[in-house]
Amino acid sequence: MFFTGFEYRDIIHSRNKNLACFEIWTLKESYLKAVGKGLAIPLHSFRVKNMDNNQIEIVDMEKNEKVDFICKQYTIAADYKLAVCAKRAKKNDFAEYPAEICFDELRRSIGDEYCG
Template identity: 30%
Template sequence: MKLYTINTEPLRNLDIFETRIKELPESRAKKAQSYRLVKDRALSLGAGLLLNQALRESGINPVTVEFDTSECKKPRLIEHPDFHFNIAHSEAFAILGVGDTPLGVDIEKISPVTLSIARQYFFKSEYAYLMALPEAQRTLGFYRLWTLKESFMKAVGLGFQLPLNHFEITLTVPIQIKQQVDRHDYTFTEYQALPDYCISSCEQL
């Protein structure tokens, strides 16, 4: 799997936005322009630019390529079933994962968090793992688990239709998962591409 990242803050400038939006296919340009907030328009444009780059690198024309969605609304390419991609964003950063099997990516800014979220929504063993960590490490541990779990939920195409406590992530080396969603095996990767952010990917083997 290949990971792409972009800081979309410069795209919030109207002149830059209007120039770069012309690089997108009409459908994606309209989607980016439809957002009310400037930051959301910039994130959508940034994700589109990353996808353009990845498509070109794979020998696919980003202008003529056609998309549809799975039953769970996950975007996919109609004529290129082996080109799998997933997009995520947090704050000003957008990321794109591309591979030849189903995959998911997630990015989260590391900021103070209430661990009652983990107690309520995570698998019991995951919450126990967090509480066993030194207090100074719990926030990072939370975001590691969160991004890994969300990347899996996206890889299987369900997103938050799959409850967070219906599968278990173990932060071993390599990272392990116990799940009954399907019979496939999955591999996880964590990235240190951006300071103060957790980035994770999940890819079907």
């Protein structure tokens, strides 16, 4: 009920089912956050589609068409993934590797009023 039939098939045929499930889940979660509607959007209503060159598209299952978002997934450590999703983005808009920044440096750069 969380995945489309396509995603379920991809998970079942994967060598590492846990990793495949985790990768799709983080991409879905990233898209929901980018749209800003959270779980008001049913998880099975859109598909995470991994294209060539690790370009990840989101497909609206009802309309059977690509939405205006693109995602990129990063491996942070052996068991950690980071997914980023943005509207009207192109693959080149994403950094090759995510930048690391400590909280204190972030707080100094944007101001304490944004960091609680």
